[in-house]
Every structure is written in C-alpha cells, then in structure tokens.
Amino acid sequence: MNSQLEPTLCFPDGEKSCFACCPPIRPHGYEHIQHKNAIQRMLRENTSAFAERKAGLSPITGFSCWALGYLDKHCNLVGCLLHPAQNEGKDLRFSVDYGDKCRRENCPEAEIFLELDINERKFWLHLADGLDSFAYSSKRINPVFKMMGWGPRLLGLISLNEDGRLFTKESFFRAYAFFSTRLNPRAYAYLLNQLVCENRVDMLKTDSFRERFERFSRRLSGRLKQISSPVSGTQYTHRLGLDPHFLDFLRLSVGISRIEQEEALRLKERVDRAIGEFATI
Ligand code: SF4
Known part of the structure; x- marks a missing residue:
C-alpha cells in the first residue's frame, strides 16, 4: 500500500481506496x-x-x-x-x-495520475474529499477519474495556476466553467492541450470559451469524418508512433480505428492548422 507522502489513485489516503477494477472482467457499465x-x-x-x-x-x-x-x-x-x-x-x-x-494491469487514469508530481496529485485528489471507497471507485461520481482524461500536462498547468489554492469538487467546477462540458476528455484532450498554455489557463474559467471550443471541436471532427474512413489502412491507430492524445482524437472523436502513418500525419497537419486558426480568433 502507498505511504501518506506518495498517494496513488488506488490508495489516495487512509479513508478510501479504489477497487473499481476488481475483478478485471465485469459487465460493461457495471459499478x-x-x-x-x-x-x-x-x-x-x-x-x-x-x-x-x-x-x-x-x-x-x-x-x-x-x-x-x-x-x-x-x-x-x-x-x-x-x-x-x-x-x-x-x-x-x-x-x-x-x-x-x-x-x-493499471487503468489509464492511474497511469496519468502517476505522471503528476506530489503537489499536483494532492490538488486533484482534494476534489474527491468526503467520498467513501464505493463513491471513489465510481467513474460517474468521482470527478478525478474524468479529469485525468485531459492529460497530465493540462492538469499540471491548472494546479500551477492555482499556486497552492485547493478546491472542493463543487468549488472547482464553479471556478472552471469549461469542465462542465459533456465532451469526452480523452477524445478532445489533444485539441485542448494545443490551445492552453501557462498564461492562458484562466480562459478555462469562462462559459464563452467552453461554448466556442465545443462548436469548434464538433465541427472539426465532423469535417474529418466526411473526408476519411474508419478503416483507411492496416495499422491500428493507437499503435502509431504519434502523440497519444492525437491518436485518441482520431480514434474517439473521428472514429478512425486503422490508418497508415502518412495519412495520420496528413490529418495532423490539417488539425494543427485548424487549431492555429481557432486560437487567433
Ligand atoms: S480480482 Fe485480482 S486484484 Fe482484485 S481482489 Fe481478486 S485477486 Fe485481488
């Protein structure tokens, strides 16, 4: 088990633990x-x-x-x-x-959590304060699970931006209006990570950015769906040697399960161009 100094996603503290994946084979959606x-x-x-x-x-x-x-x-x-x-x-x-x-096995959220430093881990775990082991193990109730999908870089930037301030689940979602979005974090983490840099974190606090981002990302994935097919090559998308967030975007947002590397690179150029245009508006 972990020590108090090194919380893991499974054992955040002495009051709760995560047992969501025991045993590893369960019906879909089971909690x-x-x-x-x-x-x-x-x-x-x-x-x-x-x-x-x-x-x-x-x-x-x-x-x-x-x-x-x-x-x-x-x-x-x-x-x-x-x-x-x-x-x-x-x-x-x-x-x-x-x-x-x-x-x-480790779940993807636990792998992302391990990439955070100790202060970042404490910042994010604070959102799960007061949950017992059952609520903490629920992907629907525990906000930390969902937040991990946005990736370690963005999670680190937000905790840095708050400079030691801690949030409850309620105060965090009040302050960071963006995260009330219904978008699947893993599907859109690439786009958001490209847009948010250290001095632009506060834009995540506005409803207007959330609305613009949702329109932009849905339009972009809709356009890419029209020009590409779900299986346009022999390589599994998630196995290509490109940015894993971009590959998640292709798989989960555009719906491409197999693609050749050159074609994926062509799409990436197109996506990066669209992000650049969105950022200048
Ligand atoms: S499913 Fe595996 S890890 Fe979970 S309690 Fe059983 S033996 Fe232990």
Missing part, C-alpha cells in the same frame, strides 16, 4: 456502488473467510472475487487480500485464475 449493500456483505464475508482459506488455486466465479475484502479494521479501505502489501511482501495473487492480469 460496485449500484449494488452497495450486497457488496458490503460480500466484503465482510470474504474478509472473515480469508483467514481460514487453505493455500492453492481457487478460481474466480461470476463477477466477484473471493479475495476482495476490507483492509482495515474500520472497513473503510477495500482491496486485494492477496496483494503483497497485505502478506509481508508475498504476492499470493497466483491463487486466482486472473493472477497475471491482476498483477499487470
């Missing part, structure tokens, strides 16, 4: 909070049964894992009872049939 009472009961049962379990492989059945339990005596933290942090450094996750998947 633990939708079944809170039943899961709390299951966590209590798992935690008390764990001490009596005999070593050896015991596969996961259905959509719940027998190794998911409470990690503290107040039942605030939810996590993996087989994790090395719970077993004096021994990793016992081989005991379930997802062993390698459990060890290997």
